[in-house]
Amino acid sequence: MTKIITFSKAINEAISTAMYKDDDVVLIGIDVAGGAEVDHLQDQEAWGGVMGVTQGIVDKFGRDRVIDTPIAEAGFIGASVTAAATGLRPIAELMFNDFIGSCLDEVMNQGAKLRYMFGGKAKVPLTIRTMHGAGYSAAAQHSQSLYSIFTHIPGLKVVIPSTPYDAKGLLLTSIFDDDPVIFFEDKTLYTMKGEVGDGFYTIPFGKADIKRKGKDLTIVAIGKMVHTALKAANQLAKKGFEAEVVDPRTLSPLDEETILDSVAKTGRLIIVDEAYPRCNAATDISAMVVDKGFDYLDAPIKMITAPHSPVPFSPSLEKLYLPTPEKILAAFAEIMGDNSIVTK
Amino acid sequence: MGTSKSILASLTSEKAKWMYRKMLEIREFEETVHDIFAKGELPGFVHLYAGEEAVAVGVCSHLTDDDSITSTHRGHGHCIAKGCDLDGMMAEIYGKVTGLCRGKGGSMHIADIKKGMLGANGIVGGGFPLAVGAGLTAKVKKTDHVAVCFFGDGANNHGTFHEAINMAAIWNLPVLFVAENNGYGEASTYEYASSCTHIADRAAGYNIPGEIVDGKDLLAVYEAAERAVNRARKGEGPTLLECKTYRNYGHFEGDTQTYKDSEERMEEEEQNDCIKKFRNYMETQGLAKPEELDEIEDSVKKALEHAVKFGEESPNPDPSELTKDVYVSYE
Numbered sequence: 001m002t003k004i005i006t007f008s009k010a011i012n013e014a015i016s017t018a019m020y021k022d023d024d025v026v027l028i029g030i031d032v033a034g035g036a037e038v039d040h041l042q043d044q045e046a047w048g049g050v051m052g053v054t055q056g057i058v059d060k061f062g063r064d065r066v067i068d069t070p071i072a073e074a075g076f077i078g079a080s081v082t083a084a085a086t087g088l089r090p091i092a093e094l095m096f097n098d099f100i101g102s103c104l105d106e107v108m109n110q111g112a113k114l115r116y117m118f119g120g121k122a123k124v125p126l127t128i129r130t131m132h133g134a135g136y137s138a139a140a141q142h143s144q145s146l147y148s149i150f151t152h153i154p155g156l157k158v159v160i161p162s163t164p165y166d167a168k169g170l171l172l173t174s175i176f177d178d179d180p181v182i183f184f185e186d187k188t189l190y191t192m193k194g195e196v197g198d199g200f201y202t203i204p205f206g207k208a209d210i211k212r213k214g215k216d217l218t219i220v221a222i223g224k225m226v227h228t229a230l231k232a233a234n235q236l237a238k239k240g241f242e243a244e245v246v247d248p249r250t251l252s253p254l255d256e257e258t259i260l261d262s263v264a265k266t267g268r269l270i271i272v273d274e275a276y277p278r279c280n281a282a283t284d285i286s287a288m289v290v291d292k293g294f295d296y297l298d299a300p301i302k303m304i305t306a307p308h309s310p311v312p313f314s315p316s317l318e319k320l321y322l323p324t325p326e327k328i329l330a331a332f333a334e335i336m337g338d339n340s341i342v343t344k
Numbered sequence: 345m346g347t348s349k350s351i352l353a354s355l356t357s358e359k360a361k362w363m364y365r366k367m368l369e370i371r372e373f374e375e376t377v378h379d380i381f382a383k384g385e386l387p388g389f390v391h392l393y394a395g396e397e398a399v400a401v402g403v404c405s406h407l408t409d410d411d412s413i414t415s416t417h418r419g420h421g422h423c424i425a426k427g428c429d430l431d432g433m434m435a436e437i438y439g440k441v442t443g444l445c446r447g448k449g450g451s452m453h454i455a456d457i458k459k460g461m462l463g464a465n466g467i468v469g470g471g472f473p474l475a476v477g478a479g480l481t482a483k484v485k486k487t488d489h490v491a492v493c494f495f496g497d498g499a500n501n502h503g504t505f506h507e508a509i510n511m512a513a514i515w516n517l518p519v520l521f522v523a524e525n526n527g528y529g530e531a532s533t534y535e536y537a538s539s540c541t542h543i544a545d546r547a548a549g550y551n552i553p554g555e556i557v558d559g560k561d562l563l564a565v566y567e568a569a570e571r572a573v574n575r576a577r578k579g580e581g582p583t584l585l586e587c588k589t590y591r592n593y594g595h596f597e598g599d600t601q602t603y604k605d606s607e608e609r610m611e612e613e614e615q616n617d618c619i620k621k622f623r624n625y626m627e628t629q630g631l632a633k634p635e636e637l638d639e640i641e642d643s644v645k646k647a648l649e650h651a652v653k654f655g656e657e658s659p660n661p662d663p664s665e666l667t668k669d670v671y672v673s674y675e
Binding site for chain 1: 387388389439440441445447448449450451452453465466467468469498499501502503504529530531532533535536537538595596602603605660661663665666667670
């Protein structure tokens with residue numbers, strides 16, 4: 001059975017499903033319930049996170065398992081690391097991924113390395129859910145897409161869903177995975193609706209999903225850029241080109257095989273990543289393809305990313321900041337040497 | 345209003361009217377932003393300062409443009425109290441090139457270095473070490489400048505609070521840490537999130553003075569801030585000043601505020617309003633005539649109408665602004 005729900009609701013459902021299934025799963029973070037110890041407040045009226053994503057979960061599971069924290073990221077993310085290592089399976093919410101500045105040590109030096117440093121004698125079944133993405137004029141400290149920082153660090157797994165269906169399945173996989181996982185939620189996708197399966201289901205890590213099949217061009221796109229890529233693919237179809245859109249879904253581990261197989265078929269690769277252009281997922285995937293699939297390529301790889309600049313506040317500038325279908329078409333026109341691709 | 349005679353003696357009619365005007369500018373600015381945001385005409389996230397005016401104005405009335413302040417995500421009030429231009433602020437919130445930050449910062453990063461306003465801040469607890477840095481500059485350069493760190497009760501549980509206040513104390517820096525305890529960090533109460541009865545109690549752990557004042561009483565803030573700023577200017581080190589206050593709006597615009605008690609809201613927003621109380625005080629003490637205060641109100645309303653028009657009609661930043669000012673130079 002399936003139903004149509006929002007990306008936000010899909011995440012909410014995954015958390016509830018996991019908490020019903022396993023009493024060790026707890027939700028912890030700033031106002032994940034909201035209004036702790038306020039007498040008049042009914043749990044069903046509590047915030048459920050700053051964007052309301054976890055609304056209603058405290059009503060189902062109570063405040064022993066849905067834990068509001070002070071605004072103290074180093075404190076509660078660090079505590080979640082060892083809560084995981086000592087028997088719980090925490091879902092910690094780092095409200096915006098930008099706030100990793102306040103708790104990078106706890107993730108990078110503690111959570112990611114515990115198992116290795118302890119000779120494999122510990123495990124850290126921790127999921128850190130965090131919001132990312134530009135598009136809401138949330139400015140330079142609330143709009144970044146920082147997944148490449150985490151992809152760089154051994155010991156962490158990095159998940160970026162692009163649809164409600166993937167969000168639910170990948171979050172359930174994350175929660176029941178025994179390693180620390182950073183789970184990215186694009187704030188501009190929360191209201192997006194899509195088909196989602198009922199009950200418990202998982203989606204394996206390291207398995208890319210081909211969101212559209214095609215033979216002329218491979219577009220690898222991360223997170224909400226999948227939808228930008230699909231729009232570009234639809235426009236290209238009108239010009240007689242069929243683009244294949246590959247959604248890696250997890251950057252660590254990365255499904256190299258699906259990407260290479262697609263490039264082997266199409267001979268052309270455009271990577272769309274809304275992160276900063278240096279040392280990002282696009283450069284990483286590009287290097288992998290050059291290394292392992294050079295002979296498949298009929299044209300240079302193109303990367304469509306943000307500029308090397310913080311995210312601007314002004315909507316007029318933010319529009320220019322993000323990758324667009326037009327930028328993808330322009331890149332394809334360039335590698336094809338065919339200007340008619342960008343003209344109407 | 346419980347204030348000592350010495351302060352009253354030093355409070356001129358002119359200064360009192362300036363403070364009244366600044367509080368009104370903040371209130372009117374925030375009410376205006378509230379209205380235009382509700383109409384969907386403003387981008388991004390906004391966090392309003394209405395209700396807390398007495399804190400920013402009571403403290404900043406002792407500062408000059410050479411003194412620095414650090415602020416919070418709720419920063420419009422600090423900007424106005426520190427003398428930032430209303431037109432430039434409103435244009436910034438609209439994302440226009442005429443804004444204080446050329447439209448690139450927005451509400452959460454509004455700043456004016458020339459005025460000593462080192463920025464609103466999107467990171468809770470971000471301001472503590474930044475204020476210490478400004479204090480360090482004053483000490484090394486042997487100026488009598490001071491730095492003020494405005495922070496909310498939510499931030500007092502952040503790790504940066506400890507690191508920064510400890511450093512300010514060991515180096516005896518001219519920094520004033522001003523807690524705006526409005527009772528709520530986002531949707532959590534102060535009592536839930538903090539282990540200490542008062543934020544000022546924490547000063548004892550750093551061997552610095554900690555003082556608690558009624559943050560709804562402009563003159564109480566004014567008087568305590570004067571002492572703390574004077575101490576800092578004389579090289580006697582930092583102070584932690586806790587102002588008990590209340591935010592009239594939610595954590596952010598759009599917040600349903602279900603965690604607040606309706607009677608508490610009524611009392612704080614109506615009976616205990618800092619602006620009404622100060623106006624009443626000025627009239628009874630003969631610091632200003634009612635018609636003078638009405639004139640100030642009219643003038644502030646006009647200034648805000650002008651600011652909105654300026655914000656609306658100003659041009660967007662040029663596309664070249666997107667990658668400009670990431671660095672001073674980058675070759």
